[in-house]
Every structure is written in structure tokens, then in C-alpha cells.
Amino acid sequence: MVSKGMRRYRQRGNAHARLVEDQDSCLLNYTELFGRDAPTRLEVGFGHGTFLSQMAAAHPDENFIGIELQELRVNKTAHKSDKLEAHNVRLYRGEAHRFVRQRLPQASLKRAYVLFSDPWPKAKHRRRRLMNRSFLLDLIYAMETDGEIIIATDTLNYCFQALSNFSTLPNLCKNIYAPQGYQINIPTRFPTVFEVHKKKEGWDIGYLKMRRTDAQLPPRLPWNPVGQKRDAS
């Protein structure tokens, strides 16, 4: 059933103008998508879109792509971006790993954000976490040299798990927060909805920042959706 709220956003939001078409494994052409050549950033799991729309409005000379599973959140974010006149936002409703692997051209992103990715706190559910080694390698493929991957989470064991997964992909990224490897509770310019909420509740927030080097990429296994889900390293 479509809720009243959903209907309102569907009617008011300019979601269609911003939506990235789902074309299986066809690589995106950013010049066509945005109608210009510009540095491109990505946010994975943008939720309510506060960060994405504010960042995009603050950087009109850059392109912003957002991926989110939930349709209502995509429509809300389209609406927020309209309000802020952030015309440089394109949104994809769907699953992030497949999108990163199949739709993003190699070495095409200046920055990628994975902010408060679902933590799946129960041990038996951890295999569902997005930031496994396979996802991180696919994300690194999409980063240009010196491009940065920025990660935040209130679940510190997930922060350390992501860090440990990066360590299995040696030399591909430089850890900007070395030698400690991570930062806790740093100030941020545009906090996300979850960030504000979790900070208010007194949770510690862990941050990672990894910069792509020019090291050669290792080969990837062929795409296998079932296999990707099982790779919970």
C-alpha cells in the first residue's frame, strides 16, 4: 500500500528528473547524465538525503550521485534537492553493491561516502553488512587516483571490520588517519540525520578516510550476486 506521505512526495518531488535509469550492467556516462563534465561524488545509502542535498548545494560545480534502497527516501531526497536548488544531484533507487560494480566506470569518482551503513549488530546477521572486502574493492575500482572514500559509523566493531577489510587490499589506498587508522567523534560540516541522532544519544562515532593510490588494481572475480552476499569478510 502507498502511504499518504509517499503519495505526497511522489506528487511534489521532481524525482523522475533526477532518477538514474536501471539498465542492468550498462556503465553510466556522467557527461550524459549531468549534461556536463565535472568531478563526481557518490553517497551510498543516503537515507533522508540531508547530507547529499546540502553537500550538492554547497558544491554546484561538482556532480553528486546517491544510491538508496528505499523509494520514499529517494523521493524525499529529490524534494530536498529541489528546495535547495541542487540541480547537480542524480539518484538511483536500488542495491548499492550491484550499482557500484556494474554501473560506475573505473577511476571516475573524486569522493565516495558510506555514512552510517546499516550495522546489522547481531553476530548472526553480520554477513549482511555492506562493507565487506568485495564491496570495498569494487568501490576502490570506481575511485580516481587521489579520490577519497569516507566512512562513518556509530558501530565501532563495524568501523574496525571495514578497516581490517581495507588492510587485505594493500597499497590500493593510503589511510589518511594513520598511524591510528581511524578517528572518533570529529566535527563534520553537514552531519547526517543518523549522525545527529546518534551523537545526541551519546554514541561514539568512528570515521575512516582512505585515499586511492595509483597502485595497479587486482583482478576481480566475475559478478555473482549470491557469492557477493556470502562474502562477509
Ligand SMILES: C[S@@+](CC[C@H](N)C(=O)[O-])C[C@H]1O[C@@H](n2cnc3c(N)ncnc32)[C@H](O)[C@@H]1O
Ligand atoms: C542507517 S541508514 C543511514 C542513512 C544516512 N546515511 C544517515 O546517516 O542518516 C542506512 C541507509 O542505507 C540504506 N541501505 C542499506 N543497505 C543498502 C544497500 N545495500 N544499497 C543501498 N542502500 C542501502 C538504507 O535503506 C538506509 O536508508
